[in-house]
Amino acid sequence: MDVTQTTAEGLKREFRVVVPASDLETRLNDRLARLKDQVRLNGFRPGKVPVGHLRKLYGRAVMAEAIEELVRETNAKIVTDNGFKLAMDPQVKMPEDKTELEGVVEGKSDLSYTVELEVVPAIELADFKGITLERLVAEIGQEEIQDALKRLADQNRPFTAKAEGAAAETGDRVTISFIGRIGGEPFEGGTGEDIQLVIGSGQFIPGFEDQVVGVKAGETRTVTVTFPENYMAENLAGKTAEFEVTAKTVEAPGEVAMDDDFAKKLGLESLAKLEEAIGERLKADYAAQSRQRVKRQLLDKLDELHKFEPPPTLVEEEFKSVWETVVSDLKSQNRSFADEGTDEEKAKAEYRGIADRRVRLGLVLAEIGEKNGIKVTDEEISRALVERARQYPGREQEVWDFYRKTPAALASVRAPIFEEKVVDYILELATVTDRSVPKDELFKDDEPAAA
Known part of the structure; x- marks a missing residue:
């Protein structure tokens, strides 16, 4: 086998590899000999199938496997012998001429191919002891803890039903069901049942919650909104939809005592x-x-x-x-x-x-x-x-x-x-x-x- 480096430009390396047909023939025969003990063919006892017969049946496929194995081994040897660190997998270019390639597979011609490599450059590391850094640190005060505690209390605030006929205000929680339509037709994701919404929380798209203010339990009203241009669902972005919204309950927020309970x-x-x-x-x-x-x-x-x-x-x-x-x-x-x-x-x-x-x-x-x-x-x-x-x-x-x-x-x-x-x-x-x-x-x- 002859391996010659043909290109060394920057981090690019190219090698030309020539494998004599005799080497391929040896590899083919070795693989066929191993195959003889594995295959089962009608008319032959196990292990007694003639290699010549196996070659007729499987020669081309086995030669292709032998070539693939040889290329893999050769690439690894090139990398090891030259001490390369690869940036990418080797790019192998086999003969493009079908007649030439056919001759290689049939064991009549030498195999000649090129392998292109891109290597990682040698890196000279700096002296890390010479690096100086500033780490910012902040103390956690009682004010930050109390702010977090208040947010936690808000998230766990109880809600109680408002008096019959009472209208929903910002901060109230309403339980609603709705059906959304665009151009009079319902759309996927536009329907909801028994959805709890705290008005003013920004839970729904802009404009929806504002139009729920004033709704009463049992009331149905139409809410018209336009989806933002950058809405995640592209099929809805920028479109105007009408929602038929029915309020099931209207609840007012209660106070949370921040205590042991x-x-x-x-x-x-x-x-x-x-x-x-x-x-x-x-x-x-x-x-x-x-x-x-x-x-x-x-x-x-x-x-x-x-x-x-x-x-x-x-x-x-x-x-x-x-x-x-x-x-x-x-x-x-x-x-x-x-x-x-x-x-x-x-x-x-x-x-x-x-x-x-x-x-x-x-x-x-x-x-x-x-x-x-x-x-x-x-x-x-x-x-x-x-x-x-x-x-x-x-x-x-x-x-x-x-x-x-x-x-x-x-x-x-x-x-x-x-x-x-x-x-x-x-x-x-x-x-x-x-x-x-x-x-x-x-x-x-x-x-x-x-x-």
């Missing part, structure tokens, strides 16, 4: 324990936000410290994924690039830059993990899968089986765990200084991270 209804033994639980939840929220902001700083630093040419194919794949999301989002919002203060050409350039950054940072994080033995354990993946399965009550086993049987889906679970472990590793080496800030500054809506 209220806490017990929520499963805690006292108000003090409830406030403590709220404080712990807020503490976790603040810690997550603090980490997210310091992680964003770290990724910016890694971006600055690692400038290299990423594999073009990976960048293109990432760009396509990002661009599809951008275009889809604009379409769902019925907006254009002009509405965003740009045009398509400028937007593409911007998002190509984002794709480039994401690929580079992904490669850098992978390199750090590999060089420092950072692994994601089966136990960590299992815990993450359990959390995902819990999001689909009643379908937990189905979700679990899907991820376990789908390598790409399982990789999507592993990737964020790996990334967080690598980030933890770097933060341990970097100099991180805490700075106390007000809650509003901690949760300030900065530009979203590009990776």
Whole structure:
């Protein structure tokens, strides 16, 4: 076998491989010899089928398998011998001439093909001990706990029936049934029975709740609304619908006493324990936000410290994924690039830059993990899968089986765990200084991270 490198441009590599017909013949005969002990043919005892007869029956199929195996082995050897890290699967180009290919399959001609590779560049990692970061932290005050407690009380506020003939007001809860029509015809999803609606909650599309104000129990009225242009159901977006609404009950909100009894209804033994639980939840929220902001700083630093040419194919794949999301989002919002203060050409350039950054940072994080033995354990993946399965009550086993049987889906679970472990590793080496800030500054809506 002769393997010759024919191209080395940037991260592209191309090799020409020539396999003598005699080598293919040897592989074919070896496979047929193994097949002899496996097949069962009428008229022959097990293991006694002549190889020549097997060749007549299965020669072409077995030769195709032999060639496929040889190509796979050769590609792996090229990668190993040259110490390549591949950015994509090898692209094999077989002879296009049918006569030439036929001669190879029949064992009469040498096999000559090319294999194209795109490799990951060597990455020189920075000294992470030289990275300095500022971690924003905010104290949780009693005011925040009381605000959260009030919201919890509002969500659990009792409602009692209003007097007969009383009209619904903003804040009241009405139980309604409705039938929606567009152009006089009912539409899918436009019917509801015994739906509870707190007027003013923004539960329904704009304009609906305002027209329910004043309704009385037992009353039927027509509510006319126009679906938003960016409504999630495209078949309804921008269309005007009439709803025939019947109020079953009208209830007024009651007061909630925030005391030990209220806490017990929520499963805690006292108000003090409830406030403590709220404080712990807020503490976790603040810690997550603090980490997210310091992680964003770290990724910016890694971006600055690692400038290299990423594999073009990976960048293109990432760009396509990002661009599809951008275009889809604009379409769902019925907006254009002009509405965003740009045009398509400028937007593409911007998002190509984002794709480039994401690929580079992904490669850098992978390199750090590999060089420092950072692994994601089966136990960590299992815990993450359990959390995902819990999001689909009643379908937990189905979700679990899907991820376990789908390598790409399982990789999507592993990737964020790996990334967080690598980030933890770097933060341990970097100099991180805490700075106390007000809650509003901690949760300030900065530009979203590009990776």
